[in-house]
Amino acid sequence: MTWKGIGHIALALFIGGSVLWPMVKRVVWNSHYFGTKKSEPDSVKISVFDEALCPDCREFVKSQLGPTWEELRDILEVETIAYGWAEESHSRSGYNFTCQHGPDECVSNMILECSKHYIKDINLYVNFTVCFMGEEEPLPPPLAIAEKCVRRITVDWLSIANCTESVEGENLLHEAGVRFHALTDPKPTEVPWILINDEFNSEAAYNLTGVVCSIYQGPTPAACM
Numbered sequence: 636m637t638w639k640g641i642g643h644i645a646l647a648l649f650i651g652g653s654v655l656w657p658m659v660k661r662v663v664w665n666s667h668y669f670g671t672k673k674s675e676p677d678s679v680k681i682s683v684f685d686e687a688l689c690p691d692c693r694e695f696v697k698s699q700l701g702p703t704w705e706e707l708r709d710i711l712e713v714e715t716i717a718y719g720w721a722e723e724s725h726s727r728s729g730y731n732f733t734c735q736h737g738p739d740e741c742v743s744n745m746i747l748e749c750s751k752h753y754i755k756d757i758n759l760y761v762n763f764t765v766c767f768m769g770e771e772e773p774l775p776p777p778l779a780i781a782e783k784c785v786r787r788i789t790v791d792w793l794s795i796a797n798c799t800e801s802v803e804g805e806n807l808l809h810e811a812g813v814r815f816h817a818l819t820d821p822k823p824t825e826v827p828w829i830l831i832n833d834e835f836n837s838e839a840a841y842n843l844t845g846v847v848c849s850i851y852q853g854p855t856p857a858a859c860m
Contacts, residue, residue, distance in 0.1 A: 679850050680830075685717055699840070718812045739774070795856075
């Protein structure tokens, strides 16, 4: 190889290095950034296994989950799993369900599972759930309640309605049942059955804010003072 050829290679390496180094610095900085984020205190995870028309479940959502979410949403992850003591059997294309509080509860459970699937914003999802479960008696038909709640928070009602009236909703409700029946340590004896950070917590049923405040490891939120 001639000295001229070697010079071209050296120049290319120099230019390549000057271009690549800022990229390398960005990768290193981003890795450090994400590592720092992971070291921050974890949020508190609330998983509520319930039934849509269960009086105790509705009261919990209205008087415990809703207020706790309003005060502590920045440190919470929330999910409800609507199934409870329902029973199911296979149909030709999906599943048939029998629910403890009648057919409207099966429809309502399906609405809640479909809304969880289609409402991607957690704040909108929790607000929809609190609105739906907090409807005052005498209760209108489930779809009427859901449509009213959707108008309040502006989410995609058509997708939720279509899901509720299709095999998609049946499959989502079946999956909720699989999760409920997978709880064995301990096995549920009532609903709502509330897990805090994936562990059953009996106190959460009547003192949810207090439980969250006692578990959270980050800076003390105002609602916990």
